[in-house]
Each structure stands twice: as structure tokens, then as C-alpha cells.
Amino acid sequence: MSAAIDIRDRGGPAQPLLTVDKLIKHFPIKKGLGGKKAVVRAVDGVDFEILKGETLGIVGESGCGKSTTAKLIMGLIEHDSGQLLFDGEKIGSRALPMRSFRAQTQMVFQDSYSSLNPRMTVEASIAFGPQVHGVPKRQAIERARSLLARVGLEPTRFAARYPHELSGGQRQRVNIARALALEPRLVVLDEAVSALDKSVEAQVLNLLLDLKQDFNLTYLFISHDLNVVRFICDRVAVMYLGQVVEIGPADTVLASPSHPYTAALLSSMPSLDPDNRTEVAPLAGDPPNPIDPPSGCRFHPRCSLMEPVCPANVPPLDGVGELHRVACLARQPGSGHSLAPAQQVAA
Amino acid sequence: MTASAIPPTSSDPAVEIRGLSVTFGGKVRAVDGVDLVLGRGQAVALIGESGSGKSVTLRAIMRLNPENKTKIEGSIRVAGQDVMAMSKRELTRLRGRAVAMIFQEPLLALDPVYTVGRQITEAIRRHEGLSETQARARALELFERVRIPSPQRRLDAYPHEMSGGMRQRAMIALALACRPKVLLADEPTTALDATVQIQILLLLRELQAELGLSTIFVTHDLGAAVEVADRIAVMYAGRIVESGTARQVVLSPNHPYTIGLLSSRADGALVKGSRLETIPGSPPDLANRKPGCPFAPRCFLAIDRCHKEVPPTVEVGPGHGAACWRSDEAGAAFRERLEAVAAVA
Secondary structure, eight states, X not given: OOSOOOTTOOSOTTSOSEEEEEEEEEEEEEEXXXXXXXXXXXXXXXXXXXXXXXXXXXXXXXXXXXXXHHHHHHTSSOOSEEEEEETTEETTSSSSOHHHHHHHEEEEOSOTTTTXXXXXXXXXXXXXXXXXTTOOHHHHHHHHHHHHHHTTOOHHHHTTOOGGGSOHHHHHHHHHHHHHTTOOSEEEEESTTTTSOHHHHHHHHHHHXXXXXXXXXXXEEEESOHHHHHHHOSEEEEEETTEEEEEEEHHHXXXXXXXXXXXXXXXXXXXXXXXXXXXXXXXXXXXOOTTSOOSSSTTGGGOTTOOTHHHHOOOOOEEEETTEEEOOGGGSTTSSOTTSOOOOOOO | OOTTOOOTXXXXXXXXXXXXXXXXXXXXXXXXXXXXXXXXXOEEEEEOXXXXXXXXXXXXXXXXXXXXXXXXXXXXXXXXXXXXXXXXXXXXXXXXXXXXXXXXXXXXXXOTTSOXXXXXXXXHHHHHOOXXXXXXXHHHHHHHHTTOSSHHHHTTOOGGGSOHHHHHHHHHHHHTTTOOSEEEEESTTTTSOHHHHHHHXXXXXXXXXXXXXXXXXXXXXXXXXXXXXXXXXXXXXXXXXXXXXXXXXXXXXXXXXXXXXXXXXXXXXXXXXXXXXXXXXXXXXXXXXXXXXXXXXXXTTOOHXXXXXXXXXXXXXXXXXXXXXXXXXXXHHHHHHHHHHHHHO
16 A cells, blocks of 8 residues: 555644543442442543554553553543544544444454454454455455465465464464454554563564554554553653653653653663662552542652642643643642742743 | 471582473473572573473472473472472472462462461461461561561451552562572562562562572563573573573673574664564474474574584583574674664664
């Protein structure tokens, strides 16, 4: 496929491919015998945009809401409030019905085995989506075979195999081929390489880079591995307890982080230098429970920069540089935090 | 004689494995001739990818692999005592008392229907015959030792009531309950979040130094290995292909597989967005071993000989061994790569 103009591209290059606006999802749970109602604030006011042709990474620890965000975007679960726009159109509106949105957005999951039907050959799995969307069977199978070849699996050897006859890396290639079968514009990769061995992970990352170029794709890349994110992403959003705490160009955020949590995540990575091992853990304890998140800045109980203003005020996600935004009172002019930069005088 | 009574003056290594082979179902040779010596108070990391035989090797030390399906050959000695010759009874004494193990997923390793405190006191009473009160006091001490907050209250918690990091600390406390001399850790931080993983790695390092534990640490993560281990042994297809100090293995590797592992890391990419160096192909089928070096089909340095004869381990530096016919060329290739990286940076 060439980089020719895509007729589905309505908004032009400046229009973000996906706009996520004040997205909220709370899961109700019952607590204790009395059945006292509580909610898990899985995603609690998330805003970001994915530009056309870029790779946006979302990083964060378990329970931070990164996978829930992905599922909300895909419409696999319904959001409580907020808005999702795809190429400027509201998803599920008359202009962009769910069905046509789904044909343009596909997802690859972490567990390569459970996301394939064990009773279908890989060729049938890949051809299934296009057939549902009205492509004749023969044509769909033909395309499945060419996609298999494209992801590095010789069709004559692999097309008729079942998922259990493949290795983890091969299965993930099949999942990627299946995601591409509908010629999507956005591909959501939820920990797609996390379960793979390192040498296989590198192969799949290279494949993702090539496919992005060949098929004009935009990626939302969710991962907990900062090395991988730094390698593959143009921009990165850091999530903590259901909120984005920092977002910006990957090189900036991961080289000179503004949020203390991002800094702690980075210095938690094991060093590869035997002469320079980590001496002190940057954070104590586990990430807190999203059922009852701390007041004000949610990171304050674990933060080294905590001051009395932090539990009392919710920090807004504000710009600290071009395209770089951070939600931290220590970085916000006039917040009352002793490290906050001086307030800018209005020109 | 009891299996657990390790003579304190003995100078035997903590664990000594010679020519270990483990075959499952008469076909799959998961471990194929492993030699490994763990000195007292030392920490060795066994690293490798899935199916490399690292966990199987670890389990063999306590003979935890299912007896009826597994054929074990070679010798395993713990503090000079022959584990292969032990009776069931002697094995029971060995497990938990002389040698303890921690696992990747504490939720599966701990019993869900008993409190963690009960599980620890049970182990102490069983092995050391202490009273309930004494055992409970020891359990509390252990919880403080592994830095579980409000330890008194946590002793009465069930595993599902704890967070992932806390459960892993509880499992470490359980493993240390009977003051073992050898600690076997099977991917203990793989399932944890990054900020928790580093806490557990540092705790293990600290405990190892303070209690003089001899530790074998199985992981697939080179970074985690460097953080805790003095020595690293790299496994591929059931064999140790390279071993040496952490510095030797990470900074001057001499086996093409180790070099591949180091180069394919995403942080090793020369230029952002450029392609990563990869190891082509996939690991061999262990049920159908071919002659020669098992890594040869994927190796960038392979010559004819590699496909025909299994390379012996040669010494490439003091205490640094590599099982490769072309270990000198491999070392040179790595140095060249380092220079190329330095030139770009």
C-alpha cells in the first residue's frame, strides 16, 4: 500500500486521529458484608490526543488505568462520561457509526494465545474480520495469506496451522496480521510485546516499525517497559491512578522528566552496569488502591517533593514546555509549593 | 545423620552441580549437561529465555520435578551432601530447612485458606519443633526483617488481602523461616511493577549479604541479574553457554548468544526508530536435538564445525567461561560493536 491519500482521511493532517476528552470510567464494587457501595476509579478524567502517523505510548504500573483507557477507546466497555473523537467525528454518532469506527481501529493484546480462536486455523482467523465486513471469502483468504507473508510467516507452512502449533512470537505475528486485515488507521497495542522473550520482542518491534511505514498506521502503544517505549514512541503519556500525570515527546519525558513519579519510574529500572548498581529504591510501598485514591495530588503519599499544598490541591495538567505538560504543583507557577516557578507576568 | 545438619566448618560449596541432565517423558532433554558451582555466600543469576532450562535446573536442586516423568542424571550436592541419593525423608528435611525457594507468583505459592502468619509458624514448628508462641515471635521478627508495614496485623492477613509486593515479601519471610543456607529464587520479581521490583531486588541483596545466604536467582532480565548477582550464568537450550562475574558477562561477553541478548535490548538501539539488532530464528526443539552447538542455526559467527561438534566450555578469562568454538571472534565482534556505538554517540 502506498502513502497515497486515504479517502477516509477527512480532517486532514492537522486533525488529531483520536481525541480523548475528560474520559471517566468508574467500576462499581460492593465492599464488605453490609454491601457498602464503592467505586474503582479506573479512569478518572483522562485527556490526550493521538496525532496522525505518530506512536503515542502510555506507561504506568498495574491499576493505573492504561488498559481500561484502551478498552474505552475501542468501545469494548462504555465510558461513564467524556468524549471520544476519531478524525474529528464523535465515535458512535451518525457521521461515524460504531461499525465503521471499528473497521478503522484494531487492537492487539498481551496474551497471544487467548486472543485467537483455538478451533480456527490462523488463516481463517485473519480472514474472519474482513468477511464480517463484507469481503468475499476467497478474497479475504488471499489477503490473509499475503498478510501472513508480510509479518514473516511463510503462508504455505503456517496458513493451515492452529494457534497451539505456533510459538508465542509466531502467534503474536498472527494477531498483528489479523489486526491489519481490515486496513485500520489506528492500532492499539496493549502490552503486545510484554509476554515475549527479549530476542523475539526485538523481532516483533522491528516488524511493528516496518508495518507502520508500509500501511500508514498510527499506534497507541501501551506498555510498562520504558526501554521499549523510548525506542518505539514519538510521544509518551505517563498515567498514575487513573490520570495522566505527564505527557510530551518521548525523548523529553524520558530523558528529563518533570513529574516526580516519572522520575521514580525511570530510576526504578535496573541498571545494566555492575559497577553502578541501584542503592536506594526510589519509591517505597506499592501503588495505592484506585478505590479510594489519595486526596489532592494522588501521588503525594509516595512523593519526595510532598508539601502541605499537595494533599489539598488537585494539580492541573499544564504546559512546562512545547508539547510537554505535567500535573505537579511543584512545577506550576503560583501553586504555593516552595519549588514552584515564579508566576509569569501577563504580557 | 540428618540431611539438614550442614557442618558449619565444611568448606564444600553451597551447591555443586556436575553434568546435570534432565529429560522429560523420555524425549525432551530440557537440561543437557549443566555444571554449576555456587560458593558460600555467593549470588549467582541463571539467565535465559523461556525453555532454556533455567527453572528446571533450579527445581532439580530440591528434586521438585515430578519423579515419574523425569529422568535426572549427573550429580547435585548441597553443602557436600548428595541430593540424588537422599530418601524421601531426607528430602523433606532438605526442603525448606537447608534450601528454601521463592517463586514468581506468590498468590499461587501461598495457601489461600490459611493466614500467612499461620503458614510461617507451621513451617517453623514442623522443622524446629518450637512452641506456637515462640514460632509466632519468630514470624513477627521475620515480617519486620522483610519490612512489611504493621507486621503484627499482617500476620493475620490472608494472601489475597495483600498487595503484590507485600505478598512477595511475605513469601521471602516464609522462605527464611527456618534459616536456610541456600535460597533459590525463581523469577521473584517478574510479576511485579517496576517501582516494586527494585524494592524487592534490593531487599534480596541486603538479606543475602546480612544472612550470608547463598542464592541462585533465575531470571530472564539481565538488568535484574546485574542488580543482585555476583556471577551470571547464561543458559541456552539446556546448557550454560557462558558464565563469569556480572562484569565479565555484561561488559565483555564471549558467546554470540550473550552478545545477541545484550544487543537486542531496546535501550541498546543506536538511533531511535532505527531497527533493533535481533537474533534471527527461534530456539531449537528440545525433543529433536541436532548435532553440534544448539545456537549454531541462529549464530552470526557459525562455521561448519559449529553444526557438527558441540563446543566445550573454554576459559576466556579468570573464572570466565564460554562454550563456543569462536569465542575469541565473538569477543572481538562485541568490542567492535561498542566502538561503533561510541562513535555514533
